Amino acid sequence: MNHTPPPQLRCGLIGAGPWAHQTQAPALSAHGGVAFTGVWARRPEAAAELATEHGVAAYSGEEGIDALLADCEAVAFALPPDAQAPLAARAAAAGRHLLLDKPVATDVAAAREAVDAALGAGVASVVFCTLRFAPDTETWIEEQSALGGWFTAQARWLGARYAHGVDSVSPPSPWRRERGGLWDVGPHALSVLIPILGDVTSLSAVPGPADTVHLTLRHSSGASSALTLGLSAPAGAAGTRVELLGDHGKSVMPKWNDPVTAFRGAIDELRAAIRTDRPHPCDIRFGLRLTELLAEAESQLS
Structure with missing residues (x-):
């Protein structure tokens, strides 16, 4: 061999x-x-x-x-x-x-x-x-996709990069400040939800405070999802969470921290x-x- x-x-x-x-x-x-x-x-x-x-x-x-x-x-x-x-x-x-x-x-x-x-x-x-490539989250996405039976999902992706009074240690990114959380963290949320719930068949978007955007999506599986995306949340409100609800109860995406x-x-x-x-x-x-x-x-x- x-x-x-x-x-x-x-x-x-x-x-x-x-x-x-x-x-x-x-x-x-x-x-x-x-x-x-x-x-x-x-x-x-x-x-x-x-x-x-x-x-x-x-x-x-x-x-x-x-x-x-x-x-x-x-x-x-x-x-x-x-x-x-x-x-x-x-x-x-x-x-x-x-x-x-x-x-x-x-x-x-x-x-x-x-x-x-x-x-x-x-x-x-x-x-x-x-x-899609971090070991723990990659495995979780594959497992939830194979499991199926999801009814709805919620994703909250809030950073404090541009919050008032916050001295961000993240690298400066002019395009992120200009385009906001929709374009920066939106791809992350969608890249998790689409392989599990299917492609997006319809969406609606409304603005929230500062650069925050709220999205409601319908997926090809029939499931729906609600996303809150932003980079200007107060420091105490920042964080990431993806939760699925369906036939098997509830599943929460694990943490990751090593790009x-x-x-x-x-x-x-x-x-x-x-x-x-x-x-x-x-x-x-x-x-x-x-x-x-x-x-x-x-x-x-x-």
Whole structure:
């Protein structure tokens, strides 16, 4: 029997901001199945700093993107969504597999262009919705999906990042402040509920205090769900909870706290999708669906 492990996946990283430092780069660097080839950033000094930290090449500028793509088989992204989408399309057109951040884009047309590029090139893709890859929550989602019989669900995803008087220690993210919790934590909530309850067939959205949004969803299984999403809750009100109610009683999603481990899991799933040529359930097409739903919700708020 041949026990030779599959070859390492040569993977580059596009983006060198705080999340790249905290999550993507450490996971890529420590993953035994990956040859971390380099980091691209718009600012040469940012690329150089992160690249030096992990002993890889640094790239910047327009020519640097092409050089990075030439040196890898796959690309991980740590960019704001609307910077990510066109570069993802460019990487896919070059035949590179994609490990994307959520949301893929906040513009439906841009997300569709990235999907078309990925499908046209036949590349594999995974969207890093954290809870789909964190070990405890991934197992819980799979178990509840297999169990079925769910009647309704409630998801509360409230952060205090922009609450009055709160000195947030989280990295600054201008796009998050501009687009709010709907686009930041909304993909997380939907990525948990859709595989369990089915695709969303209808939704309604109403604004709450500050950037808080309340969503009511109907799913293809017939179940309903209610979501409360925001980044500006008082510190004492912040927290995350997903609860399912149905034939088997009640089930609450377990806690998670290690995005690096979750990102390593996403890398594993991308490698498996490449090896088997089977699309992952949380691929770029699922990312497009999340963008479509969130854009529809946002349109109801204006």
